[in-house]
Amino acid sequence: EIVMTQSPATLSVSPGERATLSCRASQSVSSNLAWYQQKPGQAPRLLIYGASTRATGIPARFSGSGSGTEFTLTISSLQSEDFAVYYCQQYNNWPQTFGQGTKLEIK
Amino acid sequence: EVQLVESGGGLVQPGRSLRLSCTASGFTFGDYAMSWVRQAPGKGLEWVGFIRSKAYGGTTEYAASVKGRFTISRDDSKSIAYLQMNSLKTEDTAVYYCAKYSGSYYYFDYWGQGTLVTVSS
Numbered sequence: 141e142i143v144m145t146q147s148p149a150t151l152s153v154s155p156g157e158r159a160t161l162s163c164r165a166s167q168s169v170s171s172n173l174a175w176y177q178q179k180p181g182q183a184p185r186l187l188i189y190g191a192s193t194r195a196t197g198i199p200a201r202f203s204g205s206g207s208g209t210e211f212t213l214t215i216s217s218l219q220s221e222d223f224a225v226y227y228c229q230q231y232n233n234w235p236q237t238f239g240q241g242t243k244l245e246i247k
Numbered sequence: 248e249v250q251l252v253e254s255g256g257g258l259v260q261p262g263r264s265l266r267l268s269c270t271a272s273g274f275t276f277g278d279y280a281m282s283w284v285r286q287a288p289g290k291g292l293e294w295v296g297f298i299r300s301k302a303y304g305g306t307t308e309y310a311a312s313v314k315g316r317f318t319i320s321r322d323d324s325k326s327i328a329y330l331q332m333n334s335l336k337t338e339d340t341a342v343y344y345c346a347k348y349s350g351s352y353y354y355f356d357y358w359g360q361g362t363l364v365t366v367s368s
Binding site: 172174176182183184185186189190195227229231234235236237238239240241 | 291292293294308310311344349352353354355356357358359360361
């Protein structure tokens with residue numbers, strides 16, 4: 141099973157600043173990586189797939205990069221609605237696995 | 248508009264069974280693989296299993312933690328996916344989400360709102 145490790149566990153950033161979230165896979169997942177955003181009491185929402193392709197309706201301030209084992213989600217200028225928990229997921233191998241999440245909080 | 252609505256959650260005793268349903272609309276249900284993902288209280292996401300579309304045999308895959316106890320099925324005529332959970336354990340307590348796979352790869356492009364299953368005596 142591929143282990144996905146996200147860092148940091150919690151990230152404190154001020155509105156308007158840039159946030160950089162990391163996700164590392166225990167072995168290569170090629171570009172088969174997705175990012176999800178989850179707000180309290182809500183279902184996850186797809187942000188990025190294929191490591192760098194924004195899902196439909198996702199603002200351009202969200203961008204993904206990386207391949208192989210190292211991935212990054214960048215939010216260029218944080219808005220109030222972006223404070224949430226973010227999960228990465230690999231879908232290159234079965235079973236699909238998620239990272240443990242990064243909580244993005246207001247500084 | 249794609250919608251996924253889960254139902255069937257509730258309080259159940261350890262060792263008992265429960266069946267969850269996921270009613271889909273807004274897309275051609277039979278063309279897509281469907282999955283269940285769960286989230287224990289205050290924890291992260293855990294993939295439970297999925298069922299392929301009939302075009303790919305309608306076969307299933309499960310996480311090791313539920314294999315042999317949980318069964319996923321589908322009724323394409325009703326656009327419903329099911330999760331039959333047997334021999335429930337306290338560690339199965341979680342919000343269970345139904346999720347639709349994209350057509351090309353196995354990431355989740357739509358999620359339901361989730362249904363809470365509490366396993367407790």
